Amino acid sequence: MSRNFQKHAGYRQTMLGRVGFNFYDVFVYAFCVLFAVLCVYPMWYVLISSITPYEEYVKGGLMLLPFGGIDLQYYKAIFSTKAFTNSMWISVAKTVLSTSLSMLITSTMAYACSKSHVKGMKLINALVVFVLFFTGGLIPQYMLYKDLGILRTFWVMVLPGSLNIVYFVIMRNYFSYSVPKELEEAALIDGCTEVGVFFRVIIPISRSMLAAVALFIAVINWNDYYSYMMFISNKTNLQPFVWILRRMLVDQSMMNQVRNGAVSIGLTLPPPMALRMATIICAMLPIMIVYPFLQPYFTSGITLGAIKE
C-alpha cells in the first residue's frame, strides 16, 4: 500500500506541474492553514502571555512573540502555594499507578478475549462491550464505592476506571486482526507453550502498539478530574492538578489566596488571568511532552481498531 501511496504522490506532483497555481489550491491551503492556526494559536497565546513581564502584559495585544523578555514570576507565584506542588505529585502518582494497572489488566484481558474459539471468551467479550452502552450511573457508583470503603480515598481515582473499555476493544481487535496467526502457530508447532507464545511472540511484536495505548491512557488519566470531583470532593490534599486549574478558573477565594501569596513573596500583585494562564501551561506540559511520541500512531490504525481496512 505504501508503494501505491508514493506512486499516488508522484502522480500528484506531475499534476501540480500541469495545473499550476489555481484558486482551488489557494482555497484548500488557506482553509487548512487557517484552521490549523485556530487550533494552535490559543495555546501559543497563553504560553507567551504567561512568560511576558507585567509591564508588557498589561498593554494587551496578540502576543505573537515574547517581546520584552521572559519573566517567570507567575510560575513562581503559583508554585509557592503548597496546593500546587502537592497536587502535581498527586497527579503524577495517580497517572503512573492507574496507567500501569490499566495496561496490565486491559491488555491481558484483551489478548485472552481475542481467542474467541476458547469457551467463555465470547460471553466475556459481550459483557465488556455491554458496559460501553449501559452503566449503573453516577449514584449507583457512588453507593458502591461507599460500600467498598474507597469513597474519599486516593484509590477511588485509580481502581474504578482501570479496565478501559474503549482500549480493550481496540487492543482486542489488534490481537485478532493485526498479529499474524501463522507466527503463533509456528511457535506452537516448535514446542512453545501458550505461556511462551504470549511472552515471547505476542508481547514483543505488539510492543509499539502497547506503548502507544499506554501513552493514550496516561493522557486520559492526567486529564481526569471527574473521579476526584464526584467521589472525593472535599479532601484538598488529594486534588489532582487539573482540579486545581478548574478552581483557578472559577473559585474566587482560591485565586485571592494565590495572589496574596504572590505579594507576600515580594512579587507585584499578579492579574488573575496571567495566573490562570501559567496554570494552564503547567497542566498542558505533560501532554505536550508525550504528544510527539503519540503522533506516529495516529495513522497506523491503532486508533481505528474498530474499523476494518
Added chain:
Amino acid sequence: MDRNGSPARANGKRRASAKDMPLSASFFTRMYRYLKKYWFLYMLVLPGLCFLLVFEYAPMYGITLAFKDYSPRLGVLGSPWVGLGHFREMIADPNFVRAFKNTLIINVYNLVFGFTFSVFLALMINEIRLKKVKSVVQTAVYLPYFLSWVIFAGLVQVFLEYPSSADLGGVVNQVIIKFGGAPIDFLKRPDLFRGILVISNIIKTSGYSTIVYLAALAGISPTLYESAAIDGANRKDMLLHITIPRIMPSIAIMLILQLAGLFVSNFDQVYNLYNNYVLSSGDVLSTYIYRISLGGSGTNFELSTATNFLLNAMGLVVVLVANKFVSKLDVQGIL
C-alpha cells in the same frame, strides 16, 4: 446439564479433536483437560473480569434506587419501593424538560455543523499536495483533542473573558474595544452559549475525527485518478465522483454513531463552560443529573438515578438499532 449430555459434546467438538478428548470421558474429565490446555488464557482474563464485575456490574444493583425511596439508614436494599413515582416526578420537573430539550438541540447543532465540518476538513486536508504542509496541518489539528476540557475551558475563558478592574479581559474583547465597540460578556449570555459549545467542540475534536476519513482516503487506488484524468476529469470531478463515494461508508458509520449519541451530553464540556447565567440554554442532562444529586445543594439521589436509567435505556435501544445498520455496511461493528 447431563454429565455426558449433548450440549457439552456439541461445544467440545469445535476446537478439541476426538483424539484429545474422547467422548466416552466424563464431563469433568473433559473439562479438566480443556482447562489444562487453556488455563493460561483463563488466568489472563481473570483480573480484568474481576474488575469488570466489581466496578461495572456490581453498581447496577443501585439502579433499583430509581424505583425506591432512599433512606441512608436502611441502605439501598432495605429502602421501600415506590414504583414509577420518580419517573412521574421527573417528567413534571421543568428543569428536566429544559435539560432534555437543550441536550437534543445541542446535539443536533453538533451534528449539522460539527459533523459536516469534520468531513469537509478531511477532504480539504486530503487535497493538500505538499507533504510537509499536510503533516504540519495534521499535527496542529489533532493536538487540541488531547487537552482536558478543563484546560480548553481555560483557553475559552482567556479569549472571551469580560474586562474587569483587575484585568484586561479576553483577546476578543480587547480587539472589540480597540475597534471602538462595547465589550461583550460572552460567557454569561444564554443566547450565545450554544454557539460557544458548538464552536469550541469543532476546534477541539474535528481535527481528530478526520483520522477515520483520511485512513479511508489513503486506500484509494491512484489508477482511478489517472484514468479519470485521461477521460478529461478536473479535480472537482475527481472529488465528487471518486473521493467522496470512497469515504461514504466511513461517513455513514460515523453518522450512525453520532446519531446513537443523540441523548448523550458531553458533561466535561458543558460543566466546565457553563455557569448560573446560562442554565436556560446550556443545562444538559448529564449536568442536571450531577446537580440534583452530588453537585451543589441537591441530594435527590433517586431522581438522578431514574434520569440516568432512562437515558441509558434509550441510548441502548438507539445503539442496538444503529449497530444493525453498521453491520450491513462493509465494516466490522463494535459489538
